[in-house]
Amino acid sequence: MENIDFSLVDWSRAQFALTAYYHWLFVPLTLGITWIMAIMETIYVKTGNPEWKKATKFWMTLFGVNFAIGVSTGIILEFEFGTNWSNYSWFVGDIFGAPLAIEGIMAFFMETVFIAVMFFGWNRVSKKFHLTSTWLVAIGSNLSALWILVANGWMQNPAGMAFNLDTARNEMLNFWEVFLNPVAINKFLHTIFSSYVYAAAFVIGVSSWFLIKKRHVLMAKKSILIASVFGLLGALATVGTGDGSAYQVAQHQPMKLAAMEGLYEGSERADLVVFSFLKKADNPENRGDKEHVMKIQFPGLLSYLAYRDFDAFVPGVKDLIDGNPGQGIPPVSEKIEKGKLAIAALSDYKAHKDAGDVAAAEEARQVFDANFEYFGYGYFDDDVNALIPNVPVTFYSFHIMVGIGFILVAFFVASLIMTLTNRIARKRWLLIAGIVMIPLAFLAGQMGWTVAEMGRQPWVIQDVMPTMVAVSRINAGAVKLTFVLFALIFTGLLVAEIGIMLKQIKLGPKEGGE
Amino acid sequence: MESTREKRGNIFQRIFSFYYDGFKNMTVGKKLWAIIIIKLAIFFLILKLIFFPNFLNSNFSTDEERSDYVLEQLTTQE
Secondary structure: OOOOOHHHHHHHHHHHHHHHHHHHHHHHHHHHHHHHHHHHHHHHHOOOOHHHHHHHHHHHHHHHHHHHHHHHHHHHHHHHHHHHHHHHHHHHHHHHHHHHHHHHHHHHHHHHHHHHHHHHHHOOOOHHHOOOOOOOHHHHHHHHHHHHHHHHHHHOOOEEEEEEEEEEEEEEOOOHHOOOHHHHHHHHHHHHHHHHHHHHHHHHOOOOOOOHHHHHHHHHHHHHHHHHHHHHHHHHHHHHHHHHHHHHHHHHHHHHHHHOOOOOOOEOOOOEEEEEEEEEEOOOOOOOOOOEEEEEEEHHHHHHHHHOOOOOOOOOOOHHHHHEEOOOOOOHHHHHHHHHHHHHHHHHHHHHHOOOOOHHHHHHHHHHHHHHHHHHHHHOOOOHHOOOOOOHHHHHHHHHHHHHHHHHHHHHHHHHHHHHOOOHHHOOHHHHHHHHHHHHHHHHHHHHHHHHHHHOEEEEEEEEEHHHHHHOOOOOOHHHHHHHHHHHHHHHHHHHHHHHHHHHHHOOOOOOOO | OOOOOOOOOOOHHHHHHHHHHHOOOOOHHHHHHHHHHHHHHHHHHHHHHHHHHHHHHHHHHOHHHHHHHHHHHHHHHE
């Protein structure tokens, strides 16, 4: 690995992370608020009560601001695939091509066509057609998320493909194995449900501000009622799918699970850490060990959540690196050896094919196929610690996300009870909490992505392609420069969005408004 | 954003007038569209052209050359 510029790798990662974090500022609100608008408009069409129309149009305006500002941040991510991650893009091209093409044709088309009807169609189309358009916008935007998350799920658990040694590309063998990849399904559901939570927190937070200011009280109460139910259901579903995601991580990315829990030494009946601080171990061995301080834990629960068995063995970082023969876990050195065999076989295949030696090429192909599962490990030498993700970052991100998630469940319950008993407007503490929940819910989403992406390092495709191999050999200085440019542009856009959003919130809902 | 007058004509004229009236009557939307246009101009005209040439497309002219390059990258980094 001596010929790799790690400054280039790190800056490319930082740039992609920056873009993705900013992209995720806008997307979750779009995914969730569309359903809230659709529910409100449905009640309006059913009851004819203009208060619901007013509420629908107000949240639609805020949706429009968010959608317009965020609509093209994803484009930058696509640029970066081609520029900064060209080896990776080529390597996965055919797998990513299908889901992203479907997204482009189906979901984006639905979104863009029906968004126009949704915004311009009041009084121009029938109520039912307008309502249908609003629902289709919600479905379309969520379908957009489906396809990109299927692609991300494939990176976490590659399935349904075969590597073509002639073209150096993975080719899809089975669409359904890619589409119904359990990691992808869980990731999609967990991501969209958490987005609903964020959107619900946003609606409640803004409505709480109206109640504190004693403005638009009726609309605010109606909005809090809808958002509390929507948010509570979304939060409970997020907990359920989070459990499903952790189960999948245990099956396919055990190192990520160990990092999420700060688990260095594996054990049977492993405890689930609810809270702790990590500090450098007094007598660290050779895996960067950290010790838990002020630990609160549930005995045996990690074993159950990971393997549905309280007595199951959960491997720690050391087990996965050094191996644990008693548990049937091979040392990582064996995987490295197999990975090197696969890489050498790929090189031999190309040489034999160019020389016209078909039999030798076929022999090399067989060696490659037998060891492809560990292909990516072949890029690591003696420094096996490079196969360990950043444990403190993954651990804290995971626990912050989970902690906020449970706070939100409690908040939605309280908010719903107070609304149903018509006491919400008098509970100033709850209204202030409602405003605080907006950044908290946002933070939880960002921490979730940090766990998903930092926790799987050093892999860009699990076990098959490490990040350092995926990167384009371009000038690190250009990547640094664009990092700074993006930070400035995205921050400017964020300031613009917040400014326009706050102005619209201050203006409040208006009959017949935008 | 609501239009007060339904324009007559064929389906294409009606679709055109639907969008035309929609954009014409926007208030918040005009600022948003200005931001979108500025943003897309920055992204496509400046960033894409100057900083984001597709690495493989700009350095190689055929898929075979790209395959060979990536194969070389995959097999010479261990």
